[in-house]
Amino acid sequence: MSDGDELLTLAGLHVEIGERTIVSGLDLSVQAGRITALVGESGSGKSISAMSTIGLQPPGARVAGSARLRGDELVGRSAGDLRRIRARRVGTVFQEPGRSLSPVMTVSAVFRDVLAVREDLRGRERVRERTAELLAAVGLPDPGRTAGSYPHELSGGELQRVIIALALAGDPELLIADEPTTALDVTVQRGILELLRRIVAEREVGVLLITHDMGVVGEIADTVVVLKDGAVREAGTLRQVLTDPQDTYTRELLTAVPRLEESVAARAQIVPPEVPEGAPPAVRVEGLSVEYRRRGASHRALDDVSLEIAPGHIHGLVGESGSGKSTWGKAIAGLVPVTAGTVELDGVDPSARGRAERRRTYARLGMVFQDPASSLNPRRTIGWSIAEPLHLAGHAPRGGTEARVREALELVQLPGSYASRLPHELSGGQRQRVSIARALIHGPSLLIADEPTSALDVTIQAHVIDVLREAIAGAELACLFISHDLAVVGSLADHVTVLRQGRVVEQGPTARVLGDPRQEYTRNLLASVPDPERRLHEDDPAPA
Amino acid sequence: MTATTSPPVETPPGREDRPARPSLWRAFLRPVPLAAAGIVLISVLAALFAPQITALSGNDPFSYDPDALGADTAPLGAFGGVSAEHWFGVEPSTGRDLFSLVVYGARVSLLVGLASTLLATFIGVVLGVIAGAVGGAVEKLVDFATDVTLGFPFLVFAIALSALFPPEAPRALLLTLVIGMFGWPTIARVVAAETRVVVSQPYVTASRVMGARFGHLFRHQVLPNVASTAIVYSCISLPGRIAAEATLSFLGVGMQPPTPSWGRSIGDAINWLLVDPAFLLFPAAALFLVTFAFNILGDTLRDALDPRGGAA
Numbered sequence: 036m037s038d039g040d041e042l043l044t045l046a047g048l049h050v051e052i053g054e055r056t057i058v059s060g061l062d063l064s065v066q067a068g069r070i071t072a073l074v075g076e077s078g079s080g081k082s083i084s085a086m087s088t089i090g091l092q093p094p095g096a097r098v099a100g101s102a103r104l105r106g107d108e109l110v111g112r113s114a115g116d117l118r119r120i121r122a123r124r125v126g127t128v129f130q131e132p133g134r135s136l137s138p139v140m141t142v143s144a145v146f147r148d149v150l151a152v153r154e155d156l157r158g159r160e161r162v163r164e165r166t167a168e169l170l171a172a173v174g175l176p177d178p179g180r181t182a183g184s185y186p187h188e189l190s191g192g193e194l195q196r197v198i199i200a201l202a203l204a205g206d207p208e209l210l211i212a213d214e215p216t217t218a219l220d221v222t223v224q225r226g227i228l229e230l231l232r233r234i235v236a237e238r239e240v241g242v243l244l245i246t247h248d249m250g251v252v253g254e255i256a257d258t259v260v261v262l263k264d265g266a267v268r269e270a271g272t273l274r275q276v277l278t279d280p281q282d283t284y285t286r287e288l289l290t291a292v293p294r295l296e297e298s299v300a301a302r303a304q305i306v307p308p309e310v311p312e313g314a315p316p317a318v319r320v321e322g323l324s325v326e327y328r329r330r331g332a333s334h335r336a337l338d339d340v341s342l343e344i345a346p347g348h349i350h351g352l353v354g355e356s357g358s359g360k361s362t363w364g365k366a367i368a369g370l371v372p373v374t375a376g377t378v379e380l381d382g383v384d385p386s387a388r389g390r391a392e393r394r395r396t397y398a399r400l401g402m403v404f405q406d407p408a409s410s411l412n413p414r415r416t417i418g419w420s421i422a423e424p425l426h427l428a429g430h431a432p433r434g435g436t437e438a439r440v441r442e443a444l445e446l447v448q449l450p451g452s453y454a455s456r457l458p459h460e461l462s463g464g465q466r467q468r469v470s471i472a473r474a475l476i477h478g479p480s481l482l483i484a485d486e487p488t489s490a491l492d493v494t495i496q497a498h499v500i501d502v503l504r505e506a507i508a509g510a511e512l513a514c515l516f517i518s519h520d521l522a523v524v525g526s527l528a529d530h531v532t533v534l535r536q537g538r539v540v541e542q543g544p545t546a547r548v549l550g551d552p553r554q555e556y557t558r559n560l561l562a563s564v565p566d567p568e569r570r571l572h573e574d575d576p577a578p579a
Numbered sequence: 580m581t582a583t584t585s586p587p588v589e590t591p592p593g594r595e596d597r598p599a600r601p602s603l604w605r606a607f608l609r610p611v612p613l614a615a616a617g618i619v620l621i622s623v624l625a626a627l628f629a630p631q632i633t634a635l636s637g638n639d640p641f642s643y644d645p646d647a648l649g650a651d652t653a654p655l656g657a658f659g660g661v662s663a664e665h666w667f668g669v670e671p672s673t674g675r676d677l678f679s680l681v682v683y684g685a686r687v688s689l690l691v692g693l694a695s696t697l698l699a700t701f702i703g704v705v706l707g708v709i710a711g712a713v714g715g716a717v718e719k720l721v722d723f724a725t726d727v728t729l730g731f732p733f734l735v736f737a738i739a740l741s742a743l744f745p746p747e748a749p750r751a752l753l754l755t756l757v758i759g760m761f762g763w764p765t766i767a768r769v770v771a772a773e774t775r776v777v778v779s780q781p782y783v784t785a786s787r788v789m790g791a792r793f794g795h796l797f798r799h800q801v802l803p804n805v806a807s808t809a810i811v812y813s814c815i816s817l818p819g820r821i822a823a824e825a826t827l828s829f830l831g832v833g834m835q836p837p838t839p840s841w842g843r844s845i846g847d848a849i850n851w852l853l854v855d856p857a858f859l860l861f862p863a864a865a866l867f868l869v870t871f872a873f874n875i876l877g878d879t880l881r882d883a884l885d886p887r888g889g890a891a
Contacts, residue, residue, distance in 0.1 A: 368788045369788070370784065370787070370788065394790040395790070397788055397789075397790060398788075398789055398790040400788050400789075402781075402784070402785050402788050404781035404784070404785070405781075406781065409780045409781050409782065410781045410782055410785070411782050412782045412799070412800055412803070412804070413804065414803035414804055414806075415799065415803065420782070423785075423786060423789065423791075423799075424789045427786070427789045427790050427791050427795065428789075428790070470785075473785070474785075477789075
């Protein structure tokens with residue numbers, strides 16, 4: 036561990052904002068040519084620690100302790116010194132590639148500015164050459180085209196590579212990567228992670244990787260530091276932390292990560308409820324196409340897709356961003372106009388009925404959305420929001436409403452007293468559970484859950500999924516579960532549809548599709564899911 | 580994920596049962612907003628009890644006092660005739676008591692300001708919510724009306740209109756209507772933008788799926804969420820409307836004599852500016868203080884209602 040190549044050493048780093056201690060005594064070291072992962076859930080203080088070491092703490096924050104970059108103390112340095120250090124010796128990569136670049140500048144213009152600061156490079160030809168060199172180094176096949184593009188003309192993966200190339204300008208010693216792959220699809224994530232590994236090996240830079248994802252940690256980190264509420268819970272090599280976690284919180288984090296193989300195997304044990312003879316499916320979609328038109332051009336979001344969910348079954352809809360999976364959910368709920376095909380709910384095609392009946396048919400749906408912050412009306416109490424479906428249905432006896440809200444809250448394991456609270460007084464996971472309660476209170480026949488857990492921390496996600504599973508089993512309703520996370524779908528769904536660019540790639544029972552995929556794309560998708568232990572198994576024959 | 584995973588401890592941001600919500604009033608309990616509130620309170624009291632207050636000084640704004648004027652009809656004495664009898668001096672050429680004029684002037688200013696703001700807010704909120712929530716052709720229509728109203732030469736129109744109306748018509752009502760009818764576009768724009776954001780939120784989508792009609796969305800989902808914006812905007816625009824009334828009166832197309840109005844008093848004082856600038860002082864100070872105080876209160880309200888600033 037203690038070879039002479041210490042790059043960044045934090046000792047007792049302490050960050051306070053006002054009266055609150057955000058980080059209390061963080062010790063950590065990054066070696067050249069190694070990746071140190073700082074792992075924690077939202078609010079653990081991981082980003083603020085990294086930003087504080089390079090002098091980018093939020094205004095009003097007080098930083099104490101020590102942070103040495105190759106022996107140079109960073110804490111307490113003047114703003115000018117820190118700026119020079121950041122310009123020459125540190126590179127940063129942030130989470131959201133789309134927001135890391137100015138939308139009105141081409142990539143080459145950004146490089147021109149950055150290279151002038153970081154490499155004192157001037158002159159059109161030299162800048163152009165260096166830009167091409169850096170862009171090629173991050174695996175972009177056509178540096179000329181990329182350099183001439185505006186950010187909106189590039190995909191998320193390409194953008195993140197551009198950001199990494201920018202961070203590599205000036206050959207920094209240290210790279211700080213703050214959730215570099217969180218906003219990306221799994222197949223894209225795989226490429227970025229491989230790129231980071233290659234850069235570390237080739238350029239001998241040290242990487243401080245900030246992430247909440249144990250899978251990402253397992254894929255590329257060498258050393259792991261687990262942070263919770265600003266305090267270090269565990270630190271050690273990747274192997275130590277993964278195979279023999281000492282702290283209960285680390286163990287909790289590791290068990291909360293859904294494992295695809297395990298969850299598919301466990302799911303196979305559960306026998307889906309018998310479908311009564313002759314009963315119509317809760318939802319039947321046949322030959323559905325949805326086209327979006329904008330300024331004359333049309334874009335086919337869904338192309339001739341079909342699906343059937345029997346009462347009591349959970350159907351997982353998997354795909355990467357832009358595959359049309361959310362559009363499918365919206366089309367079933369009547370929120371987007373259908374171009375072709377039929378959607379039937381309980382054997383009734385709502386679009387063929389009159390206004391009143393259409394309303395009644397759609398009212399048999401419950402919906403849960405991704406973002407817990409905007410799923411509930413911020414100006415109404417939890418109780419009001421949960422009871423809303425009852426009021427809308429117009430059959431709410433005065434006293435009965437309160438009792439049913441209480442019941443619904445208990446169903447999602449929240450105390451009945453929460454009914455009088457406002458949404459901002461609840462945490463993200465609790466709000467998602469309230470959304471589930473609202474979607475289930477009027478006894479719907481179909482629940483559409485659109486990425487209900489992807490905005491949540493893993494430990495919370497595991498719990499929300501358990502709540503959802505029990506609620507669905509108890510209510511015997513059908514559920515369309517939309518997610519990009521194969522492991523989550525694998526643990527929950529009876530049937531799976533894999534969607535790509537609006538077309539169904541593969542459809543069938545979960546165990547078959549995820550356990551024994553027939554299509555190349557599905558196999559690819561499955562292979563891209565980060566697994567904390569993959570490298571451990573690979574390393575086993577010949578330990579590094 | 581084993582079945583034995585205990586529910587993780589989630590700490591909600593607050594204490595048990597019902598966390599205390601930061602009181603709106605606390606934002607106003609600081610020196611500057613408090614002083615502003617004091618000024619507003621004084622002006623409201625002055626408007627309400629104008630006859631009683633002026634009676635204290637032994638004057639009223641309608642009686643001429645030629646004794647206080649000199650031969651050139653300029654007031655006698657320093658500072659425009661400030662004396663124990665006439666606390667703020669007297670109006671040149673008529674000798675009316677300036678203190679009474681300022682106190683009575685608060686009536687017109689506040690009445691027209693408040694009433695036109697209410698009118699503008701009502702029109703703006705209704706049109707804004709409808710434009711933002713319905714979209715399509717309705718939105719285009721409201722946008723068009725907004726553009727036309729904003730582009731309309733307000734002063735020219737107001738002057739032409741008051742020339743058209745017979746002098747016997749109730750001027751305060753006319754001013755309220757004119758100022759209010761021209762004031763709604765900004766509020767409508769802000770509310771429409773806010774409504775567009777609100778109706779795209781998942782909780783509104785959920786309501787729509789569950790069969791909510793427009794009335795339900797309007798009353799429960801949109802209105803509560805745009806209310807604070809609308810309130811703040813109308814508070815901030817209130818001083819502008821008070822000033823608009825003063826402007827029109829200053830130009831001679833607002834309140835007609837003998838009704839006291841700050842704008843007209845200022846207008847009259849301009850004619851005497853070279854002789855003695857003191858007449859300008861009191862009505863202008865009253866106008867400035869009241870608009871300034873309303874501005875501060877509007878800003879304070881906006882800061883207090885901003886959820887990001889509300890975390891105390």
